[in-house]
Each structure stands twice: as C-alpha cells, then as structure tokens.
Amino acid sequence: MSGCEARDAKKLVRSPSGLRMVPEHRSARSPFGLDEPPWVPDKECPRCMQCDTKFDFITRKHHCRRCGKCFCDKCCSKKVPLPRMCFVDPVRQCAECALISQKETEFYDKQLKVLMNGATFFVTLGTSDKSELMVCRLSNNQRYLVLDGDSHYEIEIVQISTVQILTEGFTPGEKDIHTYTSLLESQHITEGGNTRAIGMILQYKVPGSEELTQMKFTASEDFSCNKKLSATWLAAMHKATKLLYESRDQ
Numbered sequence: 001m002s003g004c005e006a007r008d009a010k011k012l013v014r015s016p017s018g019l020r021m022v023p024e025h026r027s028a029r030s031p032f033g034l035d036e037p038p039w040v041p042d043k044e045c046p047r048c049m050q051c052d053t054k055f056d057f058i059t060r061k062h063h064c065r066r067c068g069k070c071f072c073d074k075c076c077s078k079k080v081p082l083p084r085m086c087f088v089d090p091v092r093q094c095a096e097c098a099l100i101s102q103k104e105t106e107f108y109d110k111q112l113k114v115l116m117n118g119a120t121f122f123v124t125l126g127t128s129d130k131s132e133l134m135v136c137r138l139s140n141n142q143r144y145l146v147l148d149g150d151s152h153y154e155i156e157i158v159q160i161s162t163v164q165i166l167t168e169g170f171t172p173g174e175k176d177i178h179t180y181t182s183l184l185e186s187q188h189i190t191e192g193g194n195t196r197a198i199g200m201i202l203q204y205k206v207p208g209s210e211e212l213t214q215m216k217f218t219a220s221e222d223f224s225c226n227k228k229l230s231a232t233w234l235a236a237m238h239k240a241t242k243l244l245y246e247s248r249d250q
Ligand SMILES: [Zn+2]
Pocket: 048, 049, 050, 051, 052, 053, 071, 072, 073, 074, 075
C-alpha cells in the first residue's frame, strides 16, 4: 500500500455546531473540506437575518452551521448533512445553505464513489507524443489522483492548479473548451446529451519544482464499453473541481 492510500487517523471533536470527525493532522484533511464559519455574535443580530423578526424570549435565535448567520427557527429549521465540514450528523442550516448542501449530497453519495472506483484513459504527459492506457482514480482519503498502467503516478489534489474538461467535438484551444471559468456558469456536463465529456487536461505542480506539469486524459475510443464510464468519471471530476475551488477560495 502506498503512502497516499494510508488511512489517516481521525478524531471526534465537539464544536458549538455539533460533533465532527476530523483528521488528526490538518495536512490530512480532504481537499474538498470547508472550515466552520465564525458565528455572527449574538449582540450583533437583534433580528432574524432573513425575515427580520425580532428575537426575544419566545423567538429564539439559531445559527446556520454553514454560513454562521443568525436566524429565527422558521428560517433555519432544516437539518441537512454537511460532510464538507465533517459533521457526523445533519446540522441546522438556513434555507439558502440547506439547498447548497442538499446538492452536494449527490456528490458525496454518488460522484465521490465514481471517482474512487476509477476509469480508463489514454494519458499523455507534458508535450510527449506517446500516451499510455491508465486507470485513474481518486484515493480513499480524497487527497490524490492515482494513475496505474505500466507507469504509476500520484498527483496530490492540492497541487492541481487547473482542470479543463474537454467535451465532444472540440479540440484543446478552441473557445468551447470547458475550463474552470466555465464551472461558475450553469453549463452542465452530463454523461449523456450533447456535452459528453471526452477528456481532461490537468496542470499541477510537482513538489520541488516551480513549473507546471501538464497531463492530458483522453477517453479511449477502442474500449467502447468503458467510454460511458469515462464520461461519468469526468462529469464527477467536473463537480469535484467546483468543490475544490470553493474550498480554496474560503
Ligand atoms: Zn426568520
């Protein structure tokens, strides 16, 4: 078992927001994780930040665990899983945050498993004209992309600087290429439809080097049974990239 597959020790911590299961070392945390927000202090919020109801002995205030703002019970009643902050149980969130967290549930329930199961791609390193058939998957601790073929690579997710998802009918360099910028828009990469993902270009830093290394992944045409799996994997990677950038921007 290589270093990147080691099961990182975890510990249970209690915060005002609830119980959390976090890695013993901060360096071992998931690249998709989010920090707990600071709570808006009680004295700074006499009224619900959504419906403006005044707080008193009957109308109590509650903090949303995701944004840290103050709400009345009606505006902050939903308890939704929040795995990105490592909460063990579903936690209280405002309507806006609950919606975002519910959408992320699909990533944690389905797409994360797709990424960990892996898919097959032709992989080209840098400007080389040779490509190698490799199985690419996310490590169990979510921190590495692991590539296995005749060669073996482990790319640390935090070292990845750009992810471009390539879609059918376009070649790299054309304007319709999906880059991180497009991830902020509503464009959707699905496994079916007319925007099937067929490849990906990663740029990442190799520790000890300042230059970026580029790696291109192409879904294999020869293995038609795997092509759908590769497209599903790329769609999951697309979603993962969005989460990754959110985690970095926090
Ligand atoms: Zn309210």
